Amino acid sequence: GAGVSQSPSNKVTEKGKDVELRCDPISGHTALYWYRQRLGQGLEFLIYFQGNSAPDKSGLPSDRFSAERTGESVSTLTIQRTQQEDSAVYLCASSLGSVTEAFFGQGTRLTVV
Amino acid sequence: RKEVEQDPGPFNVPEGATVAFNCTYSNSASQSFFWYRQDCRKEPKLLMSVYSSGNEDGRFTAQLNRASQYISLLIRDSKLSDSATYLCVVNGNTGGFKTIFGAGTRLFVKA
Numbered sequence: 001g002a003g004v005s006q007s008p009s010n011k012v013t014e015k016g017k018d019v020e021l022r023c024d025p026i027s028g029h030t031a032l033y034w035y036r037q038r039l040g041q042g043l044e045f046l047i048y049f050q051g052n053s054a055p056d057k058s059g060l061p062s063d064r065f066s067a068e069r070t071g072e073s074v075s076t077l078t079i080q081r082t083q084q085e086d087s088a089v090y091l092c093a094s095s096l097g098s099v100t101e102a103f104f105g106q107g108t109r110l111t112v113v
Numbered sequence: 114r115k116e117v118e119q120d121p122g123p124f125n126v127p128e129g130a131t132v133a134f135n136c137t138y139s140n141s142a143s144q145s146f147f148w149y150r151q152d153c154r155k156e157p158k159l160l161m162s163v164y165s166s167g168n169e170d171g172r173f174t175a176q177l178n179r180a181s182q183y184i185s186l187l188i189r190d191s192k193l194s195d196s197a198t199y200l201c202v203v204n205g206n207t208g209g210f211k212t213i214f215g216a217g218t219r220l221f222v223k224a
Contacts, residue, residue, distance in 0.1 A: 033212060041216075042200075042215070042216030045211070045213065045214070048211040095212065099144045099145040100145070101159045102212050104157055106155075106156050
C-alpha cells in the first residue's frame, strides 16, 4: 500500500510568512510524529499524536509552531511568522502503534529567505 | 542527560572492516528498540529491530542489554554501500509512549 506522503516536497518562503506542511500517514496507523532535521544535524522531535489522546507537544520550539490531526488521518504542521532558523527538512512518520516501527515520509524541505 | 545517546562519530573504516555502534537510553521502561539507517538527504528507514535475545540479519547483528540500558549494532565485512548515518531508536514512556531517535552516528566506508 501507499507509504507516508508529505507535501509539498519543497517550500521556499519569505521571512515572516506562514507555512503549512501536510502529512498523510499510512492508513490505519494510529501514531503520527513530526520531526525537524537541520542540515547535518540529527532528528529533533516536535510533536506526537496517538489516536484520540491529547498530543505530546513537548518538542515544539516556540508558539509559532502548531500541529493538528483529525482522528487517525491527515496532519498539518503550521509555522507562523517564519524565521530563517526554521529552514530545515520537516519529516513526518507514522506507526501502527506506539511501540512499533515508524515509517517516514520523504520530508518537506523548507527554506526561509 | 539525553534520552538516547549515541557515539558522535564519524567512523571512517576501510572496506571489509567490522564496525560497532553503541547506544544508551535513559528510560528503563522503554519497550521496543530499533536501528534505522539514513542516507544523505533521504528519510530514515528501518534497518532492523532489536530483540532481547539478540538478532542477526546477514552482516548485521543487533543486541540489547536491558540491565545496562544499552543497544549495539555490529556490521561485519563493511561495504561501500554501508556508508550512511545509523540511528538508534527507542520507544520510551515519558508521559506516553513515543519514538525517540538518537542523534545518529555517521559511517564512511572507504575503498
